[in-house]
Amino acid sequence: MRKALANMLNANPNFIVVAEAADGRSGIVKFQKFQPDVTLLDVAMPEMNGIEVMNLIHAEFPSARVLMLSSSYEGQDIVQALKAGACGYLFKSARPAELTMAIIAAHSGGRVVSPEVDTKIAKRHPTTVLSAREIEILQFLRKGLNNLEISLLLCISRHTTKAHVASILRKLHAADRTEAVAIAFEQGLLKV
Amino acid sequence: MRKALANMLNANPNFIVVAEAADGRSGIVKFQKFQPDVTLLDVAMPEMNGIEVMNLIHAEFPSARVLMLSSSYEGQDIVQALKAGACGYLFKSARPAELTMAIIAAHSGGRVVSPEVDTKIAKRHPTTVLSAREIEILQFLRKGLNNLEISLLLCISRHTTKAHVASILRKLHAADRTEAVAIAFEQGLLKV
């Protein structure tokens, strides 16, 4: 698929594909070597995923122009991608013309997202704000620990743990801790 | 991406791309109309996913030669794809020559999988075989329903629900239903 994309881009006289990489690690090496005007980065990759790669590239080259390509149509990773420093996010269903324009826009400093992306972000739950402590508790809930076990690990009373759990349920609109964990996965508060 | 792939395939004198589709629904329509020698089917698609499409095609055309393409490197869908009647499963990281050979093999009746696929299947938790009923229960656990509510919805006694939950906990090695849901997310039994 990468080769096919490279061929198509090279067929366009406006573009030259200077390098390709099969995974995140070699992608970073290639980036350092070639420092391309615009980088197309797949979110789903073996070994190191696109978001991690984006973070590393952005840390070293804050002005890098990177367009992220995603094949998931859920858009779970849009926010993360943009936060990691991507200058754009496209679904792989984008038509050739959309991709072409996105690359050009990225090169000239624009911020590009698939037309559907805005909708996806809007649907995305408006940042449920759990406190650091609550996120901590959530990690333990996920592991199947009960309130007493959590209390012992955190050196707090079971009443406090209960209070935190109650707060989590209220904020996430969850019926019980099980649904709370499910919602946390949906919202990206917990990672698979 | 699809256009890029089609271009590449058309550039090979052995192949003619007779049709393309942007989503599952139109893919099925196109399939019925053109009945191609070999079909390339993406697992991740908007609206209807590739596995569902595969099932529908296979039901109507059991002899269809369909190669499924996956961009996930987890391979959660390999088994489902083959069970749905796909004659092959390739990661999108496959090199052009691999894809070419896979198409030819598919056409001549072979069963093709990416070299990595066998490994992936082997790594896949062999114990994690939840029954259809258990998966069903899992959906309700995720929604925060308690045993009684699940029982009423499924028209079974609360004892039966309890037995199913107990079975899920045992199979997933979960301490409670909350951890079970978390593990289900990790293993792809539940989708975000």
Added chain:
DNA sequence: GCTAGAACTGGCCAGTTGGCCAATAGTGGA
């Protein structure tokens, strides 16, 4: 200085959970 929120603690209680025991019926493979 007041207020809002987070983190912490406590008691009480109905309801739920999950483990243990045991049983019946149907399906599919060896």
Added chain:
DNA sequence: TCCACTATTGGCCAACTGGCCAGTTCTAGC
């Protein structure tokens, strides 16, 4: 045919849950 597995039902019980009430302390913002 027998065995393994699933789906179903039941009782019993200790433990856990989540909601209700009530507090204290501390920090951050107006």
